[in-house]
Amino acid sequence: MSNVVPGVSPDAPAPSAVSNRPDVKRDAHPFSRSQLEGLMTKRFFYIQAFEIYGGVGGLYDYGPTGAALQANIINQWRNHFIIEEEMLELDTTIMTLADVLKTSGHVDKFADWMCKDLKNGEIFRADHLVEGVIEARLEGDKQARAKEAGESIAVPAEAAGGDDKKSKKKKVKSSAVKLDDALVAEYNSTLAQIDNFDGKQLGELIRKYDIRSPESGNEVSEPIEFNLMFESSIGPTGQVKGYLRPETAQGHFVNFQRLLEFNNGRVPFASAQIGKSFRNEISPRAGLLRVREFTMAEIEHFVDPEDKNHERFDEVKNIEVPLLAKDVQESGKTDITVKTIGEAVSAGVIDNQTLGYFIGRIYLFLVKIGIDATRLRFRQHMSNEMAHYASDCWDAEIHTSYGWIECVGCADRSAYDLTVHSKRTKKDLVVQKAHKEPKVYDAFVPTIIKKNIGPKFKKDAKIVEEAILEMDQKKLAELESQLKNGSAPLKVCTGQTFELTTDVVTVEMKTIRETVREFTPNVIEPSFGIGRIFYSLLEHSFWTRAEDQDRGVLSLPPLVAPIKALIVPISSNEKLAPLVKQVSRKLRSAGVASRVDDSNASIGRRYARNDELGTPFACTLDFASLSKGTMTLRERDSTAQRIGPIDQVIDVIRQLCDASLDWEGACKILPEYSGQQDVEA
Numbered sequence: 231m232s233n234v235v236p237g238v239s240p241d242a243p244a245p246s247a248v249s250n251r252p253d254v255k256r257d258a259h260p261f262s263r264s265q266l267e268g269l270m271t272k273r274f275f276y277i278q279a280f281e282i283y284g285g286v287g288g289l290y291d292y293g294p295t296g297a298a299l300q301a302n303i304i305n306q307w308r309n310h311f312i313i314e315e316e317m318l319e320l321d322t323t324i325m326t327l328a329d330v331l332k333t334s335g336h337v338d339k340f341a342d343w344m345c346k347d348l349k350n351g352e353i354f355r356a357d358h359l360v361e362g363v364i365e366a367r368l369e370g371d372k373q374a375r376a377k378e379a380g381e382s383i384a385v386p387a388e389a390a391g392g393d394d395k396k397s398k399k400k401k402v403k404s405s406a407v408k409l410d411d412a413l414v415a416e417y418n419s420t421l422a423q424i425d426n427f428d429g430k431q432l433g434e435l436i437r438k439y440d441i442r443s444p445e446s447g448n449e450v451s452e453p454i455e456f457n458l459m460f461e462s463s464i465g466p467t468g469q470v471k472g473y474l475r476p477e478t479a480q481g482h483f484v485n486f487q488r489l490l491e492f493n494n495g496r497v498p499f500a501s502a503q504i505g506k507s508f509r510n511e512i513s514p515r516a517g518l519l520r521v522r523e524f525t526m527a528e529i530e531h532f533v534d535p536e537d538k539n540h541e542r543f544d545e546v547k548n549i550e551v552p553l554l555a556k557d558v559q560e561s562g563k564t565d566i567t568v569k570t571i572g573e574a575v576s577a578g579v580i581d582n583q584t585l586g587y588f589i590g591r592i593y594l595f596l597v598k599i600g601i602d603a604t605r606l607r608f609r610q611h612m613s614n615e616m617a618h619y620a621s622d623c624w625d626a627e628i629h630t631s632y633g634w635i636e637c638v639g640c641a642d643r644s645a646y647d648l649t650v651h652s653k654r655t656k657k658d659l660v661v662q663k664a665h666k667e668p669k670v671y672d673a674f675v676p677t678i679i680k681k682n683i684g685p686k687f688k689k690d691a692k693i694v695e696e697a698i699l700e701m702d703q704k705k706l707a708e709l710e711s712q713l714k715n716g717s718a719p720l721k722v723c724t725g726q727t728f729e730l731t732t733d734v735v736t737v738e739m740k741t742i743r744e745t746v747r748e749f750t751p752n753v754i755e756p757s758f759g760i761g762r763i764f765y766s767l768l769e770h771s772f773w774t775r776a777e778d779q780d781r782g783v784l785s786l787p788p789l790v791a792p793i794k795a796l797i798v799p800i801s802s803n804e805k806l807a808p809l810v811k812q813v814s815r816k817l818r819s820a821g822v823a824s825r826v827d828d829s830n831a832s833i834g835r836r837y838a839r840n841d842e843l844g845t846p847f848a849c850t851l852d853f854a855s856l857s858k859g860t861m862t863l864r865e866r867d868s869t870a871q872r873i874g875p876i877d878q879v880i881d882v883i884r885q886l887c888d889a890s891l892d893w894e895g896a897c898k899i900l901p902e903y904s905g906q907q908d909v910e911a
């Protein structure tokens with residue numbers, strides 16, 4: 231199946247986790263970000279770090295509910311990937327040797343483009359500035375056209391981004407100015423390719439469209455590069471330089487040899503790591519979406535470059551995923567095509583089976599933890615956006631009130647990382663694979679005459695030898711014919727040229743009988759930002775009831791909800807206390823995280839407080855519980871109540887929490903609660 235659907239507009243009303251449940255009465259108002267943020271603070275999900283000192287941009291602390299939710303997401307991640315796929319888990323250091331990050335290219339290239347307000351010195355991330363200003367102009371154009379047509383002008387709701395429309399950029403106010411049609415088309419095409427521009431091109435756009443500092447109206451400087459890594463030194467001498475890692479990936483690569491040995495020398499295999507990473511973002515905004523310290527969960531799947539098929543591909547090939555391919559974006563569009571993963575790989579839209587397999591697994595994971603599948607897409611990197619060594623890269627983007635947000639990157643990094651670390655350390659980071667049948671073929675083979683090469687090239691002998699050994703067949707053929715004519719020039723990595731003669735090297739055509747193939751594995755890397763997934767999940771789960779619009783409900787799936795069940799004694803009568811303890815103990819031994827709320831607040835208030843915390847179930851104990859051994863079970867989203875014997879209700883909750891039963895199924899087991907209860911004795 232393959233059909234085209236338009237990209238979700240940022241103005242579309244945000245559906246919530248309960249939008250297609252007829253038994254749930256939700257408020258008709260659009261999503262309110264400020265209400266969700268208020269709830270996050272009030273219920274201490276997360277808060278800006280060092281709040282009592284005034285806070286620091288891009289740093290956040292998670293409170294008890296947020297920490298539990300994050301831990302549950304990570305737990306699901308661990309089950310879904312590490313356990314399910316038998317991955318090798320690592321826990322490598324955060325403080326990273328500068329040499330490692332120099333080799334990986336981060337010291338030279340891990341940078342964003344920034345520009346400065348030429349008068350007041352305010353700093354902007356260049357691509358976000360261009361994007362923000364253009365979007366504001368397009369919004370102004372929309373308003374002017376609506377006015378001209380006599381239509382009422384829709385005030386952008388928070389669902390459309392509200393006061394800080396996209397995670398990535400500075401707030402820019404729009405004014406109703408009509409633009410030329412051709413300019414509108416040009417602007418839209420620029421936006422579709424915004425991730426594709428380098429510093430020079432961003433500078434050109436700034437000048438071409440007269441983009442200025444949004445608040446002051448001042449001109450801005452040419453974009454310059456700003457490295458995002460936090461620098462440090464290891465030990466007291468200051469001589470060993472280090473950085474806080476900007477990703478966990480390098481920890482996998484520097485341990486590749488040991489991992490391979492652990493896996494009995496065989497590929498494919500995957501290592502996985504969950505841990506903190508640090509990026510000194512130019513302008514952290516939009517809460518958890520762009521921060522300076524965040525948890526990543528990364529997989530490095532090592533695979534034979536000649537065989538990127540995946541043995542479990544059949545399990546995902548029929549999953550339909552919304553794809554935004556690079557050629558669509560490069561033509562200035564954002565249309566999404568829905569294809570099965572099998573179709574996308576066969577058509578070459580997704581480069582190979584392993585990459586397709588992980589796209590499918592990422593999709594299943596995100597939907598399982600509660601991300602709305604209709605607000606999820608996979609966007610392919612455009613040519614300039616992709617690292618030069620990568621052969622294909624797809625981002626899982628989730629739609630939020632800030633627009634589409636990259637939450638997971640899934641890249642085929644080819645053999646780049648292992649090759650550069652191997653070159654730098656002179657360690658063989660390769661796999662040896664036995665051929666089924668020995669391979670016999672003719673090839674040019676160089677022989678280095680050790681006793682002559684040293685005296686001839688002295689301190690440069692090693693570089694010359696390495697350069698000869700790195701030659702491919704084409705270069706060796708050329709060398710052989712040049713040597714026949716007397717001598718051959720050899721250019722080495724330092725830029726120097728040396729004269730080779732047959733007293734230092736000879737080249738002969740030989741018959742090779744190869745029993746083993748040696749290769750550097752390619753790496754497919756799914757890289758998850760847990761904070762971005764966490765925040766998107768909160769937005770997708772948040773809604774308010776038709777009858778109480780001031781209080782929010784978080785419809786977190788039981789699988790990840792911080793607390794699964796609330797135990798509510800109907801009154802503070804001490805006769806209920808032993809039963810409360812007993813139910814609490816039973817839930818604990820069934821593996822269900824629960825809390826008791828025996829406060830004096832009305833039962834309705836106690837339920838509402840827990841709706842805000844995302845607790846999916848409440849167990850209410852009344853006097854019938856004492857006399858008949860029954861307990862009522864309230865479901866958060868519908869507020870429906872069912873009743874049954876205590877042990878049966880606990881068993882139903884256990885099944886609801888491990889997703890082996892849904893609420894519909896629970897209703898078939900437990901009858902409806904009639905509202906009658908024994909009066910207080």
Ligand SMILES: Nc1ncnc2c1ncn2[C@@H]1O[C@H](COP(=O)(O)OP(=O)(O)OP(=O)(O)O)[C@@H](O)[C@H]1O
Pocket residue numbers: 477509511518519520521522524526636637638639757758759760761762
């Ligand atoms: N500053 C950040 N704050 C929170 N999460 C982040 C941040 N930077 C990256 N991530 C997360 O880490 C994942 C992998 O990192 P990657 O290097 O691919 O991101 P990126 O392409 O640099 O992101 P962006 O373009 O948004 O800066 C991202 O998909 C995202 O979920």
